[in-house]
Amino acid sequence: MEPTAARADPAVLERLRERIRTLQAAPRQLLSVLRTGLPPVDCLLPGGGFPLGQVVELWGEPASGRTRLAFRAIAEAHRALRLAAWVDGPRTLYTPALPSLGVRLEQLLVVRPPESRQLAWSALQLLRSGAFAAVGLDLTRTDVRLSPPESRRLVEAASRSGGLLLLLTPSEAPADGTLRLHVSAAGPRAMRLEVVRSRQGSASRTIEVPWELLTPGGPSDAAAGSHGLDAPPVPMPPSTPFRRVRACTLRDGLVGIQGQRPGRDLPLPSFAPSLGVGS
Amino acid sequence: MSHRIVYVHLPRFPVQRRVLEEPGLAAQPLALVHETKGALRVAFASGTAQRDGVRAGMTLTAARALLPALRDAPYDAAAEMQALSSVAEGFLRFTPAFMLSAPDGVWLDASAGSLFGGEAGLVEKVDAQARAAGYRARVVLASELFTARALARNGAATRACVAPGGSERALAALPLQALEEAPEVVASLRALGLSTLGELSVLQPTQVISRLGAEGLRAQGLVRGQDPARLLPAVLPEVVEEVRTLDAPAESLEPLLFALKATLDRLSARLRGRQRAAVRLTLTLVLEPAGPHPVPLALARPTTDPKLLLNLIRHRLESVRLDAPVATLILTVDESCEDHGQQGVLGDAPAGDAALETVLARLATALGPEALGSPVLADDHRPEAAHAPGPFRPPRREPGMFAEARRSPPAALPVPDWQLERPVRLLSGEGEPMEVELDALGALRSARVLGKRRRVLAVAGPERIGGQWWTESPFQRDYYRVHLEGLGPAWVYRRAGEGEFYLHGLFD
Numbered sequence: 018m019e020p021t022a023a024r025a026d027p028a029v030l031e032r033l034r035e036r037i038r039t040l041q042a043a044p045r046q047l048l049s050v051l052r053t054g055l056p057p058v059d060c061l062l063p064g065g066g067f068p069l070g071q072v073v074e075l076w077g078e079p080a081s082g083r084t085r086l087a088f089r090a091i092a093e094a095h096r097a098l099r100l101a102a103w104v105d106g107p108r109t110l111y112t113p114a115l116p117s118l119g120v121r122l123e124q125l126l127v128v129r130p131p132e133s134r135q136l137a138w139s140a141l142q143l144l145r146s147g148a149f150a151a152v153g154l155d156l157t158r159t160d161v162r163l164s165p166p167e168s169r170r171l172v173e174a175a176s177r178s179g180g181l182l183l184l185l186t187p188s189e190a191p192a193d194g195t196l197r198l199h200v201s202a203a204g205p206r207a208m209r210l211e212v213v214r215s216r217q218g219s220a221s222r223t224i225e226v227p228w229e230l231l232t233p234g235g236p237s238d239a240a241a242g243s244h245g246l247d248a249p250p251v252p253m254p255p256s257t258p259f260r261r262v263r264a265c266t267l268r269d270g271l272v273g274i275q276g277q278r279p280g281r282d283l284p285l286p287s288f289a290p291s292l293g294v295g296s
Numbered sequence: 297m298s299h300r301i302v303y304v305h306l307p308r309f310p311v312q313r314r315v316l317e318e319p320g321l322a323a324q325p326l327a328l329v330h331e332t333k334g335a336l337r338v339a340f341a342s343g344t345a346q347r348d349g350v351r352a353g354m355t356l357t358a359a360r361a362l363l364p365a366l367r368d369a370p371y372d373a374a375a376e377m378q379a380l381s382s383v384a385e386g387f388l389r390f391t392p393a394f395m396l397s398a399p400d401g402v403w404l405d406a407s408a409g410s411l412f413g414g415e416a417g418l419v420e421k422v423d424a425q426a427r428a429a430g431y432r433a434r435v436v437l438a439s440e441l442f443t444a445r446a447l448a449r450n451g452a453a454t455r456a457c458v459a460p461g462g463s464e465r466a467l468a469a470l471p472l473q474a475l476e477e478a479p480e481v482v483a484s485l486r487a488l489g490l491s492t493l494g495e496l497s498v499l500q501p502t503q504v505i506s507r508l509g510a511e512g513l514r515a516q517g518l519v520r521g522q523d524p525a526r527l528l529p530a531v532l533p534e535v536v537e538e539v540r541t542l543d544a545p546a547e548s549l550e551p552l553l554f555a556l557k558a559t560l561d562r563l564s565a566r567l568r569g570r571q572r573a574a575v576r577l578t579l580t581l582v583l584e585p586a587g588p589h590p591v592p593l594a595l596a597r598p599t600t601d602p603k604l605l606l607n608l609i610r611h612r613l614e615s616v617r618l619d620a621p622v623a624t625l626i627l628t629v630d631e632s633c634e635d636h637g638q639q640g641v642l643g644d645a646p647a648g649d650a651a652l653e654t655v656l657a658r659l660a661t662a663l664g665p666e667a668l669g670s671p672v673l674a675d676d677h678r679p680e681a682a683h684a685p686g687p688f689r690p691p692r693r694e695p696g697m698f699a700e701a702r703r704s705p706p707a708a709l710p711v712p713d714w715q716l717e718r719p720v721r722l723l724s725g726e727g728e729p730m731e732v733e734l735d736a737l738g739a740l741r742s743a744r745v746l747g748k749r750r751r752v753l754a755v756a757g758p759e760r761i762g763g764q765w766w767t768e769s770p771f772q773r774d775y776y777r778v779h780l781e782g783l784g785p786a787w788v789y790r791r792a793g794e795g796e797f798y799l800h801g802l803f804d
Contacts, residue, residue: 079746080784080802084720100652100690111722111801112671112683117711118720126688128659128668139659146655157804205754205779228785228803232716 039221051151052088053183054119055231057224058086058210063196063217069150072172072182074194074214079157079187081200082208084110085118085231087183090153092119094181102143103127106136106159117232133159137167143184144174153183156192165235168193299525300406300415300460303444304387305434309400310340310376314369316430317540317558325363328371329356339371340399356450369543373399381530382538382562386429388569390422393529397445403527406437415457423455429565438463440523446474463521468494478515481508492521505585513525532570536629538563545584545621552581552622553610560609563627566695573635579609582624591616595657598633608657615662656688677763678771679718679800680725698738717759717777719787719801727800730788743780743788745799750780760793777803 050066052059067073067090075083091101101124103110108129112122126149128139140154154171156163163171172195175182186192188201197214207225214220222250306312309684310328315321325345327338336356348363359366377398384394384402390412391404409418419435426433436451438444443466448455450470458466467474470493472482490496496504497519504512506756517523540559546552556579568572570638577593587719591612599605661666731744757776764770772792777785787801 076743078783079721080804081782082784082804084804088720090407107721109721109723109802111679111718111720112722113673113679113715114718115671117715117718120724122671122673124690125670126668126690127685128663128673130663130667131688135663139663140660142655146651148655164421202779202782238733 026075026275040107051093053086053089054093055086055089057226061210061222061224063215066093067151067181067183068196068217070176070179070182072168072175072193072196074184074186074192074197075196075200076186076191076194076213077188077200078202079107081202082226082228082231083185083200084155086200086210087153087185088115088120088230090181090183091125091153092121094150095119095121095124097150098124100124100126100148101151101153102128102149103153103197104128104130104140104143106133106155106161107157109158110155115234133161136161137163137171140182141167141170141174144171144178144180147178147180149180151181151183153185155185156190157185157187162190163192165193186189210233212233227259299526300409300421300437300438300439301441301444302391302404302406302435303401303441303448304404304422304426305398305401305436305445305448306383306426306431307379307400307434308340308342309380309383309431310371311342311377312431313376315342321367324352325366327356327359327366327368329368330371330373336368344555350633362671375539375541378539379562382566383426383429384530385429385569386531386565387422387425389425389571390418393527395527401448403441403444405527405529409437419455419457429561438466438516440521441525441527442477442518442523443467443521446470449476450474458585461521464497464519467504467519467521468492469498470495472574475515475518476517476727478511481512481515484508484512536566536570536572536632538566538627540626541624542622545623547621549610549613552613552625553606554627556609556627557602557606559625559627560605563629564600564602564605567600567629567632567635570632571635572629572632573600574605574629574632576629576631577605578628578630579612580626580628581618581622582626583618583620584623586620588626589616589618590628594660598635599653599657600635601653604622604654604657608661611658612661650712677761679722679761719785719803721802721804722787723800723802727789730797730799740797742779743778743786743797743799745780745786747782748782750782752778753781754779761789761790775800 034190050062050064050068052066058278075087077083091103092278103125105127110127115122115125126143128143130136130139134157136154136159140152143149143152171182171184172193174180184192184194191197194214195216196212199211199213201209201211203209203225205228206229208231209223209225211223212220311326314326314328321342323344324342325348326342327345327350328340329336330339331337338350338352338354338356338359340352341350341359345359345363345366350359350363350366356368377396380396380398380400380402384396387394387402387404390408391406392408393405395403397403404422406415406418409415412418412421415437419437423433423435426435434448434451434454436444436448436453436456436458438447439460440463443458443463447453447458447470448466450473456466471484472491472493474493485496488507496516499516501513501516504516508515538559540555542551542555546555575595575598577595579591579593581589581591583589591609593605593608593612595608656668666685668688669685670688670690671683672682674682676682723753732740733742735741740755742751743747744750755776755778758774760772760774762770762772773789774792775787775789778788779785783802785803786799787803788797789800790797
């Protein structure tokens with residue numbers, strides 16, 4: 018019988034075990050890209066999202082919206098009950114902001130290596146394990162520059178494991194991502210996204226995404242001007258420092274309705290008329 | 297209710313153990329020798345050596361004369377006892393207690409047999425456990441210690457269950473040498489022409505006591521199934537520790553890892569027997585002559601998997617530089633936790649779980665356990681104290697082949713309003729003081745951020761965050777979202793009563 022024959026041949030068993038291991042380690046075909054959930058961005062990307070099995074480089078200034086874009090893709094992985102990891106080079110990741118992007122904190126592993134030379138190694142280990150659908154490697158404000166062999170190893174690891182590496186690089190030191198997006202601020206209303214490098218087309222295409230789209234339900238500053246405060250600007254002498262106090266403070270009885278302090282900002286009112294003396 | 301006992305006989309246990317640790321010795325003539333009466337004598341001989349006439353008690357010189365190719369190794373009774381105890385601990389999955397029977401057997405309390413498919417199921421499982429550990433075993437379940445051991449050591453079957461009250465009949469066919477406790481009685485019975493235990497059993501007790509005395513009567517009681525001895529549970533050592541002395545000091549990684557593999561197998565079996573999983577271990581390498589060199593191992597996830605542990609140790613040792621060869625290695629479990637195990641079903645991906653645990657443990661070992669974790673929100677008004685690292689314990693996926701198809705998408709978690717206005721990057725501590733330029737009206741005109749002076753394009757806010765007023769260090773800050781030229785929105789605050797601005801975060 019066939020099972021008996023297979024039992025008798027350890028080589029066949031070993032081949033079958035190897036095949037099972039390969040199948041188990043292979044990426045799920047159901048998930049081939051991680052969408053950001055932002056229609057303009059997903060339309061810009063060649064596969065309709067960040068492709069799994071590749072290194073996607075988000076290159077730009079540290080306040081250009083790259084991190085939120087990356088975490089929107091990670092949120093998609095979490096919705097599919099997959100795990101994600103974030104190698105936090107600058108140690109500035111503020112996790113209370115992540116649930117609003119759809120990230121599930123219990124499915125997110127944050128790695129903060131004590132030495133910067135361990136950043137790329139940590140990301141490589143996480144990718145090679147195949148246990149994480151997306152791995153973020155944040156090199157912003159670090160002295161790490163990926164060498165060509167390191168970049169090649171990361172690309173190979175992503176390709177073999179089927180995981181997505183989101184590589185956040187500073188504007189002065191781009192790396193070697195398979196898909197490179199330049200992210201920058203386009204004023205107070207929007208961020209700009211440009212496909213700098215892509216093997217699947219869309220290169221040189223640029224879009225602008227309103228800031229408020231990045232955080233669903235978040236605040237919009239589109240209407241804010243250079244004085245977009247909750248109280249109108251108050252005329253003050255040039256020496257007065259920046260003053261913006263809440264309305265409740267303005268009307269607490271100690272100061273005037275416009276924040277003026279009797280005797281200092283304005284002359285004290287004269288008591289002469291009420292006392293019946295000459296002005 | 298009668299006590300039920302399982303005896304596990306591991307024939308020539310010290311030789312089996314030696315071969316397990318050095319597979320190259322398999323099928324080789326091997327003798328374990330110790331010094332007795334001023335000469336090196338054979339304590340145990342392998343089956344191959346026995347076929348050529350080598351016997352226990354023979355001097356090594358005589359054994360070599362019989363078999364020049366005989367290989368020998370020292371026999372350490374205390375170490376063998378310790379090793380036997382380690383093997384016995386592995387059986388604790390099936391029994392509440394065990395008692396050692398040196399040098400090659402162990403009695404197990406069979407009172408939990410009903411949990412393993414009855415007594416026959418228990419015997420089968422114990423046998424399978426011994427084989428999984430690499431040992432040949434003979435397992436017998438009976439009501440008396442003597443019956444179980446005599447049948448396991450001298451019986452024909454490798455697995456047997458003796459029903460209550462059936463001991464006398466089961467023992468009847470065994471040769472007299474099964475009465476190991478009373479060699480004088482055996483010699484006397486042989487002189488009388490008896491050869492089996494059954495022949496002793498049918499004798500009249502009065503005849504036995506008149507010819508063989510009280511010792512003979514006690515021996516007859518044993519073969520009649522009247523053994524008064526009871527199982528005395530062995531006391532488990534508090535610390536799970538395995539010691540392995542290398543035959544020759546190891547100067548490279550390979551022989552060390554080879555020795556570690558067998559040691560980890562034993563350690564894991566002990567932990568599984570106790571239903572514990574290792575959380576922290578220490579591998580102490582005793583260097584010759586430098587002394588002990590401890591290598592701590594912290595695991596991100598508790599485990600008993602010897603392969604996983606060996607991988608971690610290999611990775612850890614690659615970064616360790618030793619000044620002298622390793623003579624002995626000691627593995628100590630410093631911290632363990634209850635191991636509930638996991639029920640696997642068809643379609644599960646154990647390789648995936650192992651991969652996750654491997655990478656977590658590897659990172660924890662290389663970077664330190666504090667370098668990785670899952671973020672946890674803290675109940676604090678200060679933004680910089682509102683989160684902390686916690687252990688990474690992702691929810692386990694529903695097992696099974698069709699779990700993915702069955703699952704429903706998780707519901708969106710409610711997010712409080714304040715979280716919508718938080719930046720994804722927060723500078724350390726209370727932020728960095730920011731050099732700003734104000735216009736004549738007191739409005740922000742420009743600010744020096746990330747090494748550049750940048751024009752302010754828009755300002756939104758403030759959001760006042762205050763608290764700790766009930767302590768000696770209250771705080772009150774007005775936060776603004778400031779759009780800067782060439783950058784994006786920054787999270788800037790000014791303390792109440794102060795004019796200085798601080799950059800606290802970036803809406804990256």
